[in-house]
Amino acid sequence: MFAFAVKRILQAVVVMLIISFIGFAIKHNFGDPVRELVGERVTPAERAEIREKLGLNDPFMTQYVRFLGNALHGDLGQSYFYKKSATDVIIKKAPATLELVFCSALIIILLSVPLGIYAAIKPKKWFSRFVMGSSIVGVSMPVFLTAILLIYIFSVELHWLPSFGRGDTVQLFGFWDSGLLTIDGLRHLIMPSIALSSIMLPLFIRLIRSEMMEVLESEYVKYAWAKGIKPRRVWWVHAFKNTLLPVITVGGVQLGIMVAFTILTETVFQWQGMGSMFIESVERSDTSLMVAYLVFVGMVFVLVNTAVDIIYGLVNPTVRVAGRK
Amino acid sequence: MESLINIKNLRVDFELRSGTVRAVRDVSLDINKGERLGIVGESGAGKSVLGFSIINLISKPGKITGGEIFFGGNDISKYSYDKMREIRGNHISMIFQDPMMTLNPVLTVGTQMKETILAHTKMSDKEAEAICLEKLRKVYIPSPEKRLDQYPHEFSGGMRQRIVIAISLLTNPKLIIADEPTTALDVTIQAEIMDLLLELCKTENMGLILITHDLAVVSEVTQRIAVLYAGKVVELGPTEQIISNPQHPYTQGLIKALPQMAGGADRLNQIPGMMPSLREMPTGCPFEPRCEISKEKCKTKIPTLTELETGTQVACFMREEGK
């Protein structure tokens, strides 16, 4: 198990290096650090001088190593637009995105598990068919369209829910602006979280259902029936545990899709999180911020995927023992 | 001998997209208490389906569409799910073919054993555990206490099958249905497992239905044999009789096809042709297309089991007429 974990962590480090390399290459080729520091109105002579001072005429690899060193200290460059360190900007915006993702994840887990299992056990009931039918529709609707539709129905027509922004927030720990603790904040969270979960939810329901159905056809489940075990126990103890394993792996991967969708959702709802920050930085050619986002997101992916792999290794006894031997 | 199971005119159909297929056709069999019966046939002959239908556990889309199965005086083929559950794993146990697939990989052996007992009797965890250990010893598994906390993949194939046999003994069932119990095992282990099964059946006075395509195994272990072809029983009788003096052309073909019977010749004796697909069953005797002694009558009418002087029952018009 230990060897397995170490291997996964090493892989994670390699991936991070590659991401940082790509990020740096982008910054190096398309970014303009001089402009980031002092703006546009600078004479060519001053420009050349600053370039020399910043070490911008050094070879590529030296600059890359410098970049890495800075990154490990938390310095990912300066945002041209915000005139602040990129890391600062990200940290300020992160809570908004994280809360959104958290609420969506909650919705997904609380709904997909019971619905998926029910649809697997009793596939012919009309409710199951309804769930499966709407999940195909859900998968076919791009996230931003769901968001727009939600806004149209609940904001423009019914005036029940606010259509943009985060509402009132409360500051925690000195930097975390939370919308979870105010009614207004929660009201603002409803539609974005539903929109964000709308593509993942059907995916998970279908995944759980199909995994469960496959497990229910397996020999050991059949054997459990042959032993006369109570149905509840067969479903939960025998089938569900085995269903979870692949769901965990796939679920971890879906995180990637989640992040892409935060970009879309935040843009629609003008949610001041990292996603909309990224799009703005692209529009403004703020390369430092763009790259900082890339690296940050990359790190989150790698962390989560590694964690998922390790958790899977813990939960699945076959892997555990193999590692031990 | 006291009767244990009476199967009368059993029919099992599979509703497929392309039509209905009959896997078991009008099969009638009796098994007595403590008796060991072998059900023999090729793949696709319907033997597993027959075995599963006794406890009504046929895979969808199959179901019992006719006939009765009497156990303890009641027709269990009509039993509701809950009543059937009382019988499964309790009075009638099953042993499947591949122990690696049969045991749940994420649960310990102990859990899988105890749950069988606890599903049918009320007792404490400790009492259930004691019974598990007792049965593990009966199947000659060393250090049974350690085994309960281990996972299935930590055992060899032979050990796993022993565990499965131990599970089948837990509730002191009256009948064990073993579906190809040794096919997935190494040849050397096969003999050990069959010996074990034989010994247990004798000492615990349990009935055994052994489903297999392996004639050698069946000749050592069983007292009676039923030969299945295309979903029908074509010959039924005492084991020694069937092996030494088979009557039905198919059975004769099977015996002749055994390597031992080739008598040092260059080629093995084959039965020409193939068993018909269940979707395209010939009218009349199903074996007729491959039979050397068939006549016109065999093409249009289906023979039923009749008793011959040799003591076996055969479904063959020619044999009936003493040819």
Add this chain to the structure above:
Amino acid sequence: MRTKWQRFKESYMLYSFLRDPVALGSFIILAVLVISAFGAPIVAPHNPYDSTTIDIMDAQIAPAWSDGGSSKFLLGTDAQGRDILSTMLYGMRVSLIIGIGAVCLQAFIGIIVGLLSGYVRRLDNILMRVADVQLSFSTYMVAIFIGAIIQTAFGVAGYDRVAVPLLIVVIGLAEWPQYARTVRASVLAERRKEYVEAARVIGLSRTRIMWRHILPNTLSPVLVISTVQVANAIMSEAALSFLGLGMPVNKPSLGSLITAGFEYIFSGSWWITIFPGILLVSLILVINLLGDWVRDFLNPKLYKG
């Protein structure tokens, strides 16, 4: 000797297809959509790209059946006065071209990588690592990143001429891992089968075995994922356009139409965004439904009861 067409007509696949209302219905709807999209120059009542026919005075007219609507513009007009129905049809054409083009590219790259990976051990590790990492980032993310980088690198000038092929390349590059993995899995499974062993024993070269023997057997799973991938590609393109990284406003696809119309929801001109939205969802939905049917059909193991 029955011809291929005759065999197809009598095949079980066609029989089962015609009996399934969902599959048949989806196919018909899809056919209608595709034909009207590619036949847009003939079918559409107006030409939204011809600026001489567009009058700003016609802007934001409601659909024909509501107040203030006119039968000249069945589904209303947008902020520039263009007929929504026509722009939708042209937009759908763009979306379809990009979707299908991207899938062809993905399939091409993916199949080659998959074949190589499955057959040549040494390349397998590296190729699959790359595919795994790219997949774990999710193809949407990768597409957005590539799009963002290109946007930063080349700016917006001259964008509209290269937009369509560019998007095909972006989405094609983002999604090849799916194909690669599928094909690789097939190749690995087929390799073990005896006919490959037999071919090797006869002395056929590796490439020949790969092309003539293994490849045809891997096509079935490729077909299964292709339909879904087209739907995905169309969705990716819509997402990219929505973020401003896709089709430019003057040569719109359904996605950019939705974006452009979004702000007008609040001022009451809901049709500018909603109609393209409905069309987009319908298009993706019927493709998904067909894809589901194909998958269920080729996968009899999972009997759905």
